[in-house]
Amino acid sequence: MPELPEVEIVARSLSELVEGLEIAAAALHREKLAPAFDPKEFARLLSGGRIDSVGRRGKHILFELSSNRTLIVHLRMSGKFVLLEPHEPNPKFTHAELFFPDERRLVFEDQRHFGYMNIAETDHVSDTPEISKLAPEPFSDDFNREYLTRVLSQTRRPIKDVLLDQSKVCGLGNIYAAESMFLARVNPAVPANRISAIKTGRLFTAIRHVLRESIEQGLKAMLDRTNIENRYFNGSSNGSWLVYDREGQPCVNCGRALKRMKQSGRSTVYCPRCQRK
Ligand SMILES: [Zn+2]
Known part of the structure; x- marks a missing residue:
């Protein structure tokens, strides 16, 4: 299971790959991945936002969108992201996709089905159940x-x-x-x-x-x-x-x-x- 360093590496890698890209469309293929939303709502909330930054809080990856929404992702046991070109097929356990205007797409695949996503207003990310109870970040001044x-x-x-x-x-x-x-x-x-x-x-x-x-x-x-x-x-x-x-x-x-x-x-x-x- 990824711990903080692994999640940090994934977040920084994603920020290199997708920061600045606009989400043209989104698809949720396994509904339990984002239990708070049905696939229609999931797509509606993410579409049209530009990815301003990809960061991390605890073991959660945070995609901050220009639409004042943040996609919160926990990889859990086996969740992972791949950025695919149009001609490249989806992996077997594709649970969600973000599509970009150039037709590339960011795919979330998860062989063991424990991954988790939530969407929150960016101003209220720290109030969400997954983030609100976390101790201070280990590299922050509050952790001393x-x-x-x-x-x-x-x-x-x-x-x-x-x-x-x-x-x-x-x-x-x-x-x-x-x-x-x-x-x-x-x-x-x-x-x-x-x-x-x-x-x-x-x-x-x-x-x-x-x-x-x-x-x-x-x-x-x-x-x-x-x-x-x-x-x-x-x-x-x-x-x-x-x-x-x-x-x-x-x-x-x-x-x-x-x-x-x-x-x-x-x-x-x-x-x-x-x-x-
Ligand atoms: Zn010893």
Whole structure:
């Protein structure tokens, strides 16, 4: 599942590809993708707007249109965009299309059917249910040491759970939570309110570091309009994780075999020596 860096890479790639283009028409092929609208309404609301910008909030992609509407997209497990020329056929699981005046089209395909779209007035995007509860953006000034200290002090839940809670810390998923905790030498099971000030500071730095590094890696890869996600698979997820997906392999710090811990149905790989409780 894409986490913040992957969604950021997709958003930046889309902004390179479709910013400034007018949406001549739109089609919704799988109604559950945008449950608030029927296909007619979906097409009506998007048609005629120019794409002023493509951005991101949390793990959501935001297409801001000149018509004061914003298309909000969550890729979930397998949603992806491709920009196709008129002669190129649609992928098998095409769930929505945006058509441009030059007859190219932006296709949303989703093999596993978990993707989600909503359309909101641009001025009210931050009031929508998907955006309103999100914690501050990790690169914004509102996300700082004091904020993280306060959030962690308020709960006894294991730190791993808190890092995955998008209303507390925004943008982390299983991969970047594991990498951040390793860098900060924080045990995934430790109650959030028992983490020391020093470790909280390290965690804050680590969260920004792992996210930024991953975005930069991904953007180094070439942009392919028919395979945008290749950019982040080649970049961030290139197998250079410190702990994620490395159970049994030696810790890069101390050489001890990394272990896997299961919490709330999700597992975290960690170093039993570097990340002692
Ligand atoms: Zn270690």
